[in-house]
Amino acid sequence: MKRAVIDIGTNSVLLLVAEQKSDGTLQAITDQAKTARLGEGLAATGLLSATAMTRTLAILQDYNQNIQAEGVRDVICFGTAALRRAENSQTFIQQVQQQLGWTVQVLSGKEEARYAFIGAMSATDADSAVVIDIGGGSTEVVYGSLSQGVTSEQSFPIGAVTLKDQLSLGSQISGGERDRAVAHLQEPFKALSPANSAAILFTGGTATTLPALEKQLTTYDIDQIEGTQLTTAKIQNLYEHLNGMGIEARSQLPGMEAGRADIILPALLLLEALLSQLLPQTPKPITCTVRGARYGILLNGL
Numbered sequence: 001m002k003r004a005v006i007d008i009g010t011n012s013v014l015l016l017v018a019e020q021k022s023d024g025t026l027q028a029i030t031d032q033a034k035t036a037r038l039g040e041g042l043a044a045t046g047l048l049s050a051t052a053m054t055r056t057l058a059i060l061q062d063y064n065q066n067i068q069a070e071g072v073r074d075v076i077c078f079g080t081a082a083l084r085r086a087e088n089s090q091t092f093i094q095q096v097q098q099q100l101g102w103t104v105q106v107l108s109g110k111e112e113a114r115y116a117f118i119g120a121m122s123a124t125d126a127d128s129a130v131v132i133d134i135g136g137g138s139t140e141v142v143y144g145s146l147s148q149g150v151t152s153e154q155s156f157p158i159g160a161v162t163l164k165d166q167l168s169l170g171s172q173i174s175g176g177e178r179d180r181a182v183a184h185l186q187e188p189f190k191a192l193s194p195a196n197s198a199a200i201l202f203t204g205g206t207a208t209t210l211p212a213l214e215k216q217l218t219t220y221d222i223d224q225i226e227g228t229q230l231t232t233a234k235i236q237n238l239y240e241h242l243n244g245m246g247i248e249a250r251s252q253l254p255g256m257e258a259g260r261a262d263i264i265l266p267a268l269l270l271l272e273a274l275l276s277q278l279l280p281q282t283p284k285p286i287t288c289t290v291r292g293a294r295y296g297i298l299l300n301g302l
Contacts, residue, residue, distance in 0.1 A: 002019050002070055003017070003075075004070070006077045006102075006294075007293060007294045008036075008060075008079040008080070008082075008104065009082065009135050009136050010038060010081050010135060010162070011136025011160065011259070011263065012034065013036045013038075014031075015066065016028060016294045016295065017030040017067065017070050020299075024299075031220075031290060032063070032220075033205060033220075034059045034062075034259075035257070035258055035259025039162070042162075042165075043166055046086065047086055047088050048082065048086045048089065048091070048092055057095060060099075076298075077096065077102040078107050078293075078297065079107070080106075080112050080135060080138065080293075082136070092104075112140055112293055113140035113141070113153035113154065115294075115300065116131055116140050116203055117129075117150050118296030119292050119293055119294065119295030119299065121146060122291055122296075123226060124199060124287065124289070126146075127146050127147060128144070128197070129143075129201050130143050130195045130200050130278060131202075132204075132207075132274055132278075133203050134204045134267055135205070136263070138162075139158060139159055152193075154192070156189070158185075158270070159267075159270070160206065160263040160267035163181065163184075163269065164262070164263055169181070169266055171247035171261075172246070181269045181273075185270065186273070189274060189277050192274070192278060194278060194281075200286040202286045203292040204292060208288065210288060211230070212254075212255030213238065213256060214230075218255075227287060230285060230286055232279065238268065242265060243265055
Protein backbone atom coordinates (compact mmCIF):
# COMPACT_ATOMS: atom_id res chain seq x y z
CA MET A 1 0.00 0.00 0.00
CA LYS A 2 1.26 3.44 -0.93
CA ARG A 3 1.57 6.00 1.85
CA ALA A 4 2.58 9.65 1.83
CA VAL A 5 4.38 11.70 4.45
CA ILE A 6 4.95 15.46 4.37
CA ASP A 7 7.66 17.15 6.42
CA ILE A 8 7.03 20.89 6.98
CA GLY A 9 10.36 22.38 7.97
CA THR A 10 11.68 25.87 8.61
CA ASN A 11 13.19 26.12 5.13
CA SER A 12 11.80 23.28 3.03
CA VAL A 13 8.68 21.18 2.64
CA LEU A 14 9.34 17.57 1.72
CA LEU A 15 7.04 14.95 0.22
CA LEU A 16 7.70 11.22 0.29
CA VAL A 17 5.36 8.74 -1.36
CA ALA A 18 6.53 5.19 -0.73
CA GLU A 19 5.41 1.61 -0.59
CA GLN A 20 6.48 -0.78 2.14
CA LYS A 21 7.62 -4.07 0.67
CA SER A 22 7.07 -7.53 2.15
CA ASP A 23 10.54 -7.49 3.75
CA GLY A 24 9.71 -4.25 5.61
CA THR A 25 11.89 -1.96 3.48
CA LEU A 26 10.58 1.15 1.76
CA GLN A 27 10.44 1.69 -1.98
CA ALA A 28 10.35 5.43 -2.68
CA ILE A 29 8.01 6.40 -5.51
CA THR A 30 8.18 10.17 -5.11
CA ASP A 31 10.72 12.09 -3.01
CA GLN A 32 10.51 15.85 -3.45
CA ALA A 33 11.68 18.98 -1.68
CA LYS A 34 10.59 22.57 -2.26
CA THR A 35 11.72 25.73 -0.51
CA ALA A 36 8.95 27.53 1.38
CA ARG A 37 11.01 29.38 4.02
CA LEU A 38 8.14 29.08 6.51
CA GLY A 39 10.45 30.31 9.25
CA GLU A 40 11.42 33.52 7.44
CA GLY A 41 11.63 36.33 10.02
CA LEU A 42 10.67 34.00 12.86
CA ALA A 43 13.85 34.65 14.85
CA ALA A 44 13.06 38.37 14.99
CA THR A 45 9.28 38.32 15.49
CA GLY A 46 8.46 34.95 17.04
CA LEU A 47 5.70 34.66 14.42
CA LEU A 48 5.06 32.97 11.09
CA SER A 49 4.40 35.70 8.54
CA ALA A 50 1.25 35.64 6.39
CA THR A 51 3.44 35.58 3.27
CA ALA A 52 5.44 32.58 4.48
CA MET A 53 2.28 30.68 5.40
CA THR A 54 0.77 31.41 1.97
CA ARG A 55 3.93 30.17 0.22
CA THR A 56 3.90 26.97 2.25
CA LEU A 57 0.20 26.32 1.69
CA ALA A 58 0.71 26.69 -2.07
CA ILE A 59 3.38 23.97 -1.97
CA LEU A 60 1.11 21.74 0.09
CA GLN A 61 -1.68 22.22 -2.46
CA ASP A 62 0.75 21.20 -5.21
CA TYR A 63 1.82 18.15 -3.24
CA ASN A 64 -1.82 17.21 -2.72
CA GLN A 65 -2.28 17.02 -6.48
CA ASN A 66 0.70 14.65 -6.71
CA ILE A 67 -0.66 12.53 -3.86
CA GLN A 68 -4.08 12.27 -5.50
CA ALA A 69 -2.49 11.38 -8.85
CA GLU A 70 -0.71 8.48 -7.11
CA GLY A 71 -3.99 7.30 -5.62
CA VAL A 72 -2.71 7.66 -2.05
CA ARG A 73 -5.25 8.03 0.74
CA ASP A 74 -3.02 7.62 3.80
CA VAL A 75 -1.25 10.97 4.35
CA ILE A 76 0.88 11.82 7.39
CA CYS A 77 1.80 15.48 7.84
CA PHE A 78 4.23 16.71 10.48
CA GLY A 79 6.02 19.92 11.38
CA THR A 80 9.32 20.64 13.09
CA ALA A 81 11.26 23.63 14.44
CA ALA A 82 9.30 26.56 12.95
CA LEU A 83 5.99 25.16 14.17
CA ARG A 84 7.49 24.31 17.57
CA ARG A 85 8.69 27.87 18.01
CA ALA A 86 6.12 30.18 16.41
CA GLU A 87 3.53 31.76 18.67
CA ASN A 88 0.93 31.55 15.88
CA SER A 89 1.66 28.04 14.65
CA GLN A 90 -1.94 27.00 15.39
CA THR A 91 -3.14 29.52 12.81
CA PHE A 92 -1.15 27.75 10.13
CA ILE A 93 -2.15 24.29 11.36
CA GLN A 94 -5.82 25.30 11.19
CA GLN A 95 -5.36 26.60 7.63
CA VAL A 96 -3.89 23.26 6.56
CA GLN A 97 -6.80 21.43 8.17
CA GLN A 98 -9.39 23.67 6.54
CA GLN A 99 -7.86 23.73 3.06
CA LEU A 100 -6.52 20.18 2.78
CA GLY A 101 -8.11 18.14 5.55
CA TRP A 102 -4.73 17.14 6.97
CA THR A 103 -3.85 17.15 10.67
CA VAL A 104 -0.35 18.55 11.18
CA GLN A 105 1.42 16.88 14.09
CA VAL A 106 4.22 18.99 15.55
CA LEU A 107 7.15 16.83 16.60
CA SER A 108 9.23 17.63 19.66
CA GLY A 109 12.96 17.98 19.09
CA LYS A 110 13.56 14.53 20.58
CA GLU A 111 10.88 12.94 18.41
CA GLU A 112 12.37 14.53 15.30
CA ALA A 113 15.80 13.23 16.29
CA ARG A 114 14.56 9.68 16.86
CA TYR A 115 12.71 9.50 13.54
CA ALA A 116 15.77 10.88 11.73
CA PHE A 117 17.84 8.11 13.33
CA ILE A 118 15.39 5.39 12.27
CA GLY A 119 15.32 6.72 8.73
CA ALA A 120 19.08 7.11 8.38
CA MET A 121 19.86 3.71 9.89
CA SER A 122 17.61 2.05 7.32
CA ALA A 123 20.15 3.06 4.68
CA THR A 124 23.31 1.61 6.26
CA ASP A 125 24.88 -1.68 7.27
CA ALA A 126 26.74 -0.02 10.15
CA ASP A 127 25.83 -1.36 13.59
CA SER A 128 26.47 1.90 15.43
CA ALA A 129 26.18 5.45 14.16
CA VAL A 130 25.86 9.11 14.98
CA VAL A 131 23.16 10.72 12.85
CA ILE A 132 23.36 14.44 12.07
CA ASP A 133 20.27 16.23 10.74
CA ILE A 134 20.81 19.91 9.95
CA GLY A 135 17.53 21.66 9.21
CA GLY A 136 16.54 25.25 8.69
CA GLY A 137 15.53 25.86 12.30
CA SER A 138 17.13 23.09 14.34
CA THR A 139 19.93 20.54 14.34
CA GLU A 140 19.57 17.02 15.68
CA VAL A 141 22.43 14.74 16.74
CA VAL A 142 21.53 11.16 17.63
CA TYR A 143 23.73 8.33 18.93
CA GLY A 144 22.66 4.71 18.72
CA SER A 145 22.99 1.28 17.17
CA LEU A 146 20.92 -1.34 15.39
CA SER A 147 21.10 -3.58 18.44
CA GLN A 148 20.28 -0.96 21.10
CA GLY A 149 18.34 1.65 19.17
CA VAL A 150 18.74 5.30 20.20
CA THR A 151 21.06 5.71 23.18
CA SER A 152 21.23 9.51 23.23
CA GLU A 153 19.54 12.28 21.25
CA GLN A 154 19.93 16.04 21.31
CA SER A 155 18.02 18.70 19.43
CA PHE A 156 19.58 22.16 19.19
CA PRO A 157 17.33 25.14 18.35
CA ILE A 158 19.68 26.40 15.67
CA GLY A 159 19.73 25.57 11.98
CA ALA A 160 20.94 27.06 8.72
CA VAL A 161 18.19 29.71 8.53
CA THR A 162 18.31 30.67 12.21
CA LEU A 163 22.14 30.91 12.23
CA LYS A 164 22.00 33.18 9.19
CA ASP A 165 19.34 35.36 10.82
CA GLN A 166 20.86 35.45 14.30
CA LEU A 167 24.30 36.55 13.05
CA SER A 168 23.02 38.59 10.07
CA LEU A 169 25.27 36.63 7.72
CA GLY A 170 25.38 37.89 4.16
CA SER A 171 25.65 35.96 0.91
CA GLN A 172 29.45 35.84 1.35
CA ILE A 173 31.01 35.40 4.78
CA SER A 174 34.13 37.30 5.83
CA GLY A 175 36.88 35.78 7.95
CA GLY A 176 35.68 37.78 10.95
CA GLU A 177 32.07 36.63 10.48
CA ARG A 178 33.24 33.04 10.21
CA ASP A 179 35.21 33.36 13.45
CA ARG A 180 32.15 34.86 15.12
CA ALA A 181 29.99 31.95 13.92
CA VAL A 182 32.52 29.37 15.14
CA ALA A 183 32.57 31.02 18.58
CA HIS A 184 28.76 31.20 18.60
CA LEU A 185 28.48 27.46 17.94
CA GLN A 186 31.05 26.27 20.47
CA GLU A 187 28.76 26.60 23.48
CA PRO A 188 25.74 24.56 22.26
CA PHE A 189 27.87 21.74 20.81
CA LYS A 190 30.59 21.47 23.45
CA ALA A 191 28.91 18.60 25.34
CA LEU A 192 28.75 16.30 22.31
CA SER A 193 30.72 13.08 22.75
CA PRO A 194 33.23 11.92 20.11
CA ALA A 195 31.87 9.47 17.54
CA ASN A 196 34.81 7.09 18.11
CA SER A 197 34.21 3.98 15.97
CA ALA A 198 30.61 4.83 15.08
CA ALA A 199 29.75 5.76 11.52
CA ILE A 200 28.56 9.32 10.95
CA LEU A 201 25.39 9.57 8.85
CA PHE A 202 24.34 12.97 7.56
CA THR A 203 20.77 13.72 6.50
CA GLY A 204 18.72 16.80 5.64
CA GLY A 205 18.71 19.30 2.78
CA THR A 206 22.41 20.12 3.06
CA ALA A 207 23.26 16.42 3.10
CA THR A 208 21.57 15.92 -0.26
CA THR A 209 22.80 19.19 -1.78
CA LEU A 210 26.52 18.64 -1.14
CA PRO A 211 26.76 15.38 -3.15
CA ALA A 212 24.62 16.94 -5.90
CA LEU A 213 27.07 19.86 -6.09
CA GLU A 214 30.11 17.60 -6.04
CA LYS A 215 28.68 15.45 -8.86
CA GLN A 216 27.17 18.44 -10.69
CA LEU A 217 23.76 16.78 -10.93
CA THR A 218 21.27 18.63 -13.10
CA THR A 219 18.34 16.57 -11.79
CA TYR A 220 17.68 15.17 -8.32
CA ASP A 221 18.92 11.58 -8.41
CA ILE A 222 18.56 9.60 -5.18
CA ASP A 223 20.81 6.81 -6.43
CA GLN A 224 23.63 9.28 -7.12
CA ILE A 225 23.23 11.02 -3.76
CA GLU A 226 22.59 8.10 -1.40
CA GLY A 227 25.74 6.85 0.33
CA THR A 228 28.06 9.60 -0.93
CA GLN A 229 31.00 10.03 1.42
CA LEU A 230 32.51 13.41 2.24
CA THR A 231 35.77 14.07 4.05
CA THR A 232 36.29 17.08 6.30
CA ALA A 233 38.82 18.40 3.76
CA LYS A 234 36.24 18.15 0.96
CA ILE A 235 33.66 19.96 3.11
CA GLN A 236 36.12 22.77 3.81
CA ASN A 237 37.00 23.02 0.12
CA LEU A 238 33.32 23.21 -0.81
CA TYR A 239 32.83 26.01 1.70
CA GLU A 240 35.73 28.03 0.25
CA HIS A 241 34.57 27.41 -3.30
CA LEU A 242 30.98 28.46 -2.60
CA ASN A 243 32.00 31.46 -0.49
CA GLY A 244 34.20 32.67 -3.33
CA MET A 245 31.24 33.45 -5.59
CA GLY A 246 28.21 35.68 -5.42
CA ILE A 247 24.71 34.46 -4.67
CA GLU A 248 23.59 34.55 -8.32
CA ALA A 249 26.49 32.44 -9.55
CA ARG A 250 26.06 30.04 -6.62
CA SER A 251 22.34 29.59 -7.27
CA GLN A 252 23.09 28.59 -10.88
CA LEU A 253 25.50 25.79 -9.99
CA PRO A 254 24.46 22.30 -11.14
CA GLY A 255 23.18 20.51 -8.06
CA MET A 256 22.21 23.61 -6.07
CA GLU A 257 18.66 23.12 -4.82
CA ALA A 258 16.41 26.10 -5.58
CA GLY A 259 16.21 28.41 -2.58
CA ARG A 260 19.25 26.95 -0.82
CA ALA A 261 22.08 29.11 -2.18
CA ASP A 262 21.73 31.73 0.57
CA ILE A 263 21.81 29.25 3.47
CA ILE A 264 24.32 26.66 2.27
CA LEU A 265 27.25 28.52 3.88
CA PRO A 266 25.64 28.75 7.36
CA ALA A 267 24.76 25.06 7.03
CA LEU A 268 28.39 24.21 6.25
CA LEU A 269 29.55 26.21 9.27
CA LEU A 270 27.15 24.17 11.41
CA LEU A 271 28.47 20.94 9.92
CA GLU A 272 32.09 21.91 10.49
CA ALA A 273 31.35 22.87 14.11
CA LEU A 274 29.65 19.52 14.71
CA LEU A 275 32.47 17.52 13.14
CA SER A 276 35.09 19.34 15.21
CA GLN A 277 33.34 17.93 18.29
CA LEU A 278 32.50 14.49 16.92
CA LEU A 279 35.90 13.93 15.29
CA PRO A 280 38.34 15.83 17.51
CA GLN A 281 41.42 13.76 16.64
CA THR A 282 40.76 11.32 13.81
CA PRO A 283 38.86 12.77 10.87
CA LYS A 284 36.91 10.22 8.84
CA PRO A 285 34.39 10.49 6.02
CA ILE A 286 30.74 11.11 6.74
CA THR A 287 28.02 9.34 4.73
CA CYS A 288 25.19 11.34 3.19
CA THR A 289 21.69 9.86 3.05
CA VAL A 290 18.35 11.08 1.74
CA ARG A 291 16.64 9.05 4.47
CA GLY A 292 15.59 11.40 7.23
CA ALA A 293 12.65 11.72 9.61
CA ARG A 294 9.99 11.19 6.92
CA TYR A 295 11.44 7.75 6.18
CA GLY A 296 11.64 7.00 9.89
CA ILE A 297 7.96 7.85 10.34
CA LEU A 298 6.86 5.56 7.53
CA LEU A 299 9.01 2.75 8.89
CA ASN A 300 8.03 3.18 12.54
CA GLY A 301 4.66 4.96 12.51
CA LEU A 302 3.88 8.34 14.04
